[in-house]
Every structure is written in structure tokens, then in C-alpha cells.
Amino acid sequence: MNRSRREFLQKLTMSSMVLPIVSTYTPQWYGPLHTDVQGPVLRVALMGLGGYAQRVADAMKDCKRAKVTGLVSGTPAKLKEWGSKYNVPERNRYSYETFDDIKNNPDIDAVYVITPNALHHDNVIRAARAGKHVICEKPMAVSVQEGQEMVDACAAAGVQLLIGYRMRFEPNTLEIVNRRNAGEFGKINFFQGQCGFKIGDPNQWRLNKELAGGGALFDIGIYAINGTRYMVGEEPVWVTAQETKTDPTKFKEGVDETIQFQLGFASGAVASCLSTYNMNYLDRFYLNGDKGFAELWPSTGYGPIKGRTHQQPLNHPHIAHQTIQMDEMAAIILDGKKPVLPVDGTTGLQDLKIIEAIYRACATGARQELKLV
Template sequence: MNSRRDFLQKLGISALALHLAPLSGWTASKNNVEAPYEGRVLRVAIMGLGSYGTRVAEAMQSCVKAKLVGVISGTPSKIKDWQSKYGIPAKNCYNYENFDSIKNNPDIDAVYVITPNALHHGMVLRVAKAGKHVICEKPMAINAKEGQEMVDACKKANVKLLVGYRMHFEPKTLEVIRMRNSGEFGKILFFQGQCGFKIGDPTQWRLNKQLAGGGSMMDIGIYAINGSRYMTGEDPVWVTAQETKTDPEKFKEGVDETIQFQFGFPSGATASCLSTYNMNNLDRFFLDGEKGFAEMWPSTGYGPIQGRTHKGELTQPVTTHQTVQMEEMAAIVFDNKQPVVPVNGEEAVKDLKIIEAIYQAAKTGSKVVISL
């Protein structure tokens, strides 16, 4: 096992098995057969056929409201493989040079951009100009200015801009949010988010400032940032941060290895978080209130999310995150469904502004005021 990410990926496979297992003992009858879905299906082309693009494609095979119908890639061999595996017609296959012509393809409703971070901005602008809805992986851009330009471009083109915040649809996460909203934790006092793993290949794009826009904060730290917001139900108003770098050869200038950061919220609640590319066994959220607590561990990984509160273990069903995400996003696009926690471009711009404030606080050693 090379990293915790490998472990989480294996857990993801187990999660899918757990999710599907109950179906094997199910017996059809007139009383328990659900009516087949007859609404519109979101027809999606995936841009970027790497490991996460593959994970999304596999998860979409279980969707009823969304369907993989196209691909965009700079690697012809990958396009050929995906065509064969997923039955994608040649007319729905594009490369990075010609995909603007997707505007003339009525069989594609949306493009899911799953490329390195620095490419998101330009690709999303082109997809919006082509008149297609956009789903973009997080972080949505490498800075808030680019992020806002993406939001504005999609609004101008009258297309939806959604971001791959899969945890916003995860059942145990939503149960904790429901409990907080109903006052079961009382006044929220403190949040702790620990996110990290020991990254491998030093030549990968995630360790390239030009492609990633940073280091661990742009990849794994954003989970703690976003998690602090949906777990407390507030946006932070100040941040302090400290950066630690033990391997400057692997983590070059502008590529953060480990950052600890602390938030203050309008209510007086505080948060203490960690983002790292140099430690395993970190994927934990803890929320403390005057009347109770919630702990999630694993809190954001691909494998089964586990958690407990002062009332006992969380028992909501295990799901395949990307399957649920795509089903819900189809409802957002076609039915204007409003999720419990937003997954729109405005939500992503907030996270980008917070990331910029964290970097500034780590660099200056000063408390930085956050204005969202």
C-alpha cells in the first residue's frame, strides 16, 4: 500500500459492494417495485480521463438521472478505450483543441471538467461559451478572481455551474447537519478538521505549482475548509495559519506540504484544522457544542464514512458518493432542486477566498480578516 489514498480507493470498492449487497436478497412484488424514472436524463461528457474521471464514470453506471455520453481528452488511446468500455459514439468524442464544436452537439447537456486545477478556468469558460452546463472539480480555480470569472461567464451564457462537492450529498454528513440545524448540539463551540495523506510520485501534477496552484491546501485542505463551513453552519471571519515544510526538494516554492490553520466564526465558535501531504491516518472531523458532539472518521474519503454523536453511532446508508452526486446534480439542472448545502460556483469562490487568506496568514504570521 503506497498511501492512504490507495487505502481509501480500496475502501471505495468495498463501499460499492456494501451499497449493492442488499439488492441480492430483494424479491420483486407489486408492493415494492418502484416506478421507473421517466424524467429527463442529464447527458454528460467527462473532460479529463484520469483516475478520478474513471471513478466518476464507473459511479455513473448506476445512475438513472444522469448518463455518461461523451469524452474529452488529449490522449487518443484513452478515448478509444472509453468508447469501447462505455459505448460512447465517435460523434461525442473530442480533444482539447476541437471541443468548442460541442455547441453543435444536441446529445450532450453538460461537461464535467476533471483536469488539473490550473486548467479549470479556461476549460469552463469554453464550455460555457458552447452553451453547455458545467460541473467542475474542486478547487474550482487556482484563485478567487478566476473563480468569479467562471461564475460570471456561466451566468452570461445562462448555464449552470456546479462543483464536485460530493460530501454535500453524503447521508451521514447530512444527518450531522440536520442535527445541528435542529439544535441537538446546542450552541456550536468548536470544529476540528484533519485532512492529509503522504503523497507519492514527486513528478505528479499535484506537486507542480503551475498546474496545481499550490500544494496540499488545494487538494486535501479544501475538505477541512469546506467542512468547517457546513459543519458549523457559518463562514469564518478571520484566520491564522502556520506552514511547516520538511522536504523543500519535494515540496518546492509555492507548493505547501503542511499547513495548520485556525478560524474564528461570527458566533464566537473557533476551528483548528490541518492540511498535509506528509502524514497518513488523517481524515477526521469533530464538532463540539454545548449539548453534544459529532465525530466523523473517515470524514471525507471514498470509503464508507463513519461517525458517531453524543446520541450514538451514525447508521445512515453507505452510498457511492459520485453516483449520488450526479443524480442530485441532474435534479439541480433540470428541476432547480436546492441542495441542503450549495454546490454552485458561488460556494466554490468562497472556499477560494478562504484559501487565499490562509496562504496570506501563513506567509505573514498575522491574523487575516476574511471577507466573503
């Protein structure tokens, strides 16, 4: 057992001794902490060797159940550099032209698609047709239609499609979910999600509608959308939204700068969220119930995540989110493990339905009804 895990279990033991004094709730850790580290290893090819792919690759060095065994890039120099850095042999390095040959490579079980949003659709379908499981970064596509085609293609090929929702495995986040499920916060009334930062280079692909599909909502606002669903614990049934644009030169037509959106739930709970590319220091989730509250601040950054409830702070030690994510996804693919919070293609498709409804609400000024289940 490594040192960080041993320290975590020691803290968990101490917290379980204290909790009965302040609450009748006893934590149930059936999330990433119980991954079978002795099981088989998921062999993963990374597609799209940009900044986030490097973060994933570096985090996977500490994985017990997942390993980088393949690389896909349109830049030969990157394939050589990354191949050397991550010990990936030349036979497992592919260009986008040769990628389909991956179907004949027994060293690769899954492809992690980390390309610009608009490329996800074709990349995922090609990987599925090659008989490989697929992990796709969020957002899974730039439209509901594309997302559905991806889900259908993976089902037809008999492979799994998972979406890179790393926060759905994060320990502080899961503790709040477990406490909510145990009734500690009572009836949930309200959620607030604030996600944003000032984006830099105006020429980057994230500000190109053809590659990004939109603007801040696709990139950062999706955290609030997805977070609303797992924090409240039910699916929204309506949405309203308002868009603000102060710099139409930087944020061209179809690239949103700032959107405020509100979600309503059948239980009567409501959510108020902000997505922006023009404000810093916005990374906060707040959940309110009639018996208590929970807060994450920061809530979705690369960490460490900080949290508290009406009773006590949340103090899980920081482990790279992608390390936990990839070990957990290996257990899902190889062992059939059912995660606490789903990360499958259907979950990603539901987020796309909400995103499209938000854009419609901005365009029309009218409330949009949602039917996600």
C-alpha cells in the same frame, strides 16, 4: 426500488422508531434520498480522462438521472478505450482542439471538468461559451480572480456552474447537518478538521505549482475548509495559519507540504484544521456543541464514511459518493432542485477566498479578516 435503497428505508424506519426514546429530534430527509428517479437524464461529457474521471464514470453506471454521453481528452487512445468501455459513440468524443464543436452536439447537456486545477478556468469558460452546463472539480480554480471569471462566464452564457463537492450529498454528513440545524448539539463551539496523506510520485502534477496552483491545501486541505463551513453552519470571519515544510526538495517553492489553520466565526465558534501531504491516517471531522458532539472518521474519503454523535452511531449504507452526487446534480440542473448544502460556483469561490487568506496568513504571520457574504 433496488435492494440497497429498500434496505436503507427499512433501517430509516427502525431508527425513527428508536430516536424519540433518546431525543426529541426527528430526522428530515430532504437531501439525496428523495431525488426524482423518474425524471429526465442529464447527459454528461467527461473532460480529462484520468483516475478520478474513471471513478466518476464507473459510479455513474448506477445513476438514475445522469449518464456519460461524451468524452474529452488529449489522448486518442483513451478516447477509443473509454468510448468502447462506456458506450460513447465516436461523434461524441472530442480532443481539446475540437472541443468547441460540442456546442452543436444535442447529446450533451453538461461538461464535467476533471483536469488539473490550473486548467479549470479555461475549460469551464469554453464549456460555458458552448452553451453547456458545467460541473467543475474542486478547487474550482487557482485564484479568486479566475474563480470570479468562471462564475461570470457561466452567468453570461445562461448555464449553471456546480462544483464537485461530493461530501455535501453524503448521507451521514447530511444527518449531522440536519441534527445541528434541529438544535441537537446546542450552540456550536468548536470544529476540528484533519485532512492529509503522504503523497507519492514527486513528479506528479499535484506537486507542480503551475498545474496545481499550490500544494496540499488546494488538494486535500480544501475538504477541511469546506467541511468547516457546512459542519459549523456559518461562514468564518477570520483566519490564522502556520506553514511547516520538512522536505523543500519534494515540496518546492509555492507547493505547501503542511499547513495548520484556525478559523473564527461571528458566533464565537472556532475551528482548528490541518492540511498535509506528509502524514497518513488524517481524515477526521469533529464538531462540538454545548449539548453534544458529532464525529466523522473517516470523514471525506471515498468511503464508507463512519460517524457517530453523543447519542448513537450513524449507520447509513455506503453508496458511491459520485453516484449520489451526479443524480443530485442532475436534479439541480434539470429540475431546479435546491440542495440542502449549496454546490454552486459562489460556494467554490468562497473556498478560494479562504485559501488565499490562509496563504497570506502563513506569509505574514498576521490574522486575516474574511468577508464571504
